[in-house]
Amino acid sequence: MKITKINKHINSSDYKIKQITAEEAFTVRHPVLRAGKPIETCAFDGDNLETTFHFGIFDNETLAGICTFLKNTTPCTSEKAQYQLRGMAVLKPYQNNGLGSIILKHGERVLKAKNINLVWCNAREVAANFYKKKGYKTIGKPFNIKDIGLHYVMIKKL
Ligand SMILES: CC(C)(COP(=O)(O)OP(=O)(O)OC[C@H]1O[C@@H](n2cnc3c(N)ncnc32)[C@H](O)[C@@H]1OP(=O)(O)O)[C@@H](O)C(=O)NCCC(=O)NCCS
Structure with a gap:
């Protein structure tokens, strides 16, 4: 399939951000993060907990981007x-x-309003620069996640 880059001038008012369900998030997780793998591999532990937030950014009816925030701790920081x-x-x-x-940015704002002080992630090597530009810092040594590749723990104080 030929992929055409949308290349719109991004004006945040053209896009709507909504809280979505885990199942809605699968529609983006699957092609982008689990391509060629069974749909079940898109599920994360804690996806359906009340403390979990899934956000989606829509171009009209198309869910174009997603992120999920889970109430999980990393031993890399003592922040509660x-x-x-x-x-x-x-x-x-x-x-x-x-x-x-x-x-x-939207997700970070929502968390900050709920008195969450720190966000962390296991960043894929290819995405580490994206997170760096967004204010995340790497902690410790890179590690391998089976079938996905090299990752870094990255954190950001909100
Ligand atoms: C990583 C991802 C979520 C970034 O979203 P995006 O909408 O493409 O990123 P943006 O357009 O907001 O980019 C913001 C900045 O990060 C940079 N950037 C984006 N993706 C990057 C990447 N993979 N590596 C390095 N820099 C990247 C952009 O060039 C831009 O820099 P600028 O502000 O100096 O112009 C997206 O590219 C993606 O889905 N990638 C594949 C899946 C993935 O790797 N997810 C992360 C799993 S840990």
Whole structure:
């Protein structure tokens, strides 16, 4: 399939951010993060907990980007009020148009308003620069996640 880059001038008012369900998030997780793998591999532990937030950014009816925040702790920091960012993904034709930045910022604002002080993630090596640009710092040494590859723990104080 030929993929056409959307390449719109990003004006955040053109896009709507909504809280979505885990199942809705699968529609982006699957092609972007689990391509060619069974749909069940898109599920994360804790996806359906009340403390979990899934956000989606829509171009009209199309869910174009997603991120999930889970109430999980990393031993890499002693901060008590922390959340894990997982499943940060933007559909290929929409990538590099600012959508990932917009939705991540939205999630961080929601968490900050709930007195969460720190967000961490296991960043894929290819995405580490994206997180770095968004104010995340690597902690410790890189590690391997089977079938996915090298990752870094990255944290951001909100
Ligand atoms: C990583 C991802 C979520 C970023 O979303 P996006 O909408 O494409 O990113 P943005 O357009 O908001 O980019 C913001 C900045 O990060 C940079 N950036 C984006 N993706 C990058 C990448 N993979 N590597 C390095 N820099 C990247 C952009 O160039 C941009 O820089 P600028 O502000 O200096 O212009 C998206 O590209 C994606 O889904 N990638 C594949 C899945 C993935 O790797 N997810 C992360 C799992 S840990």
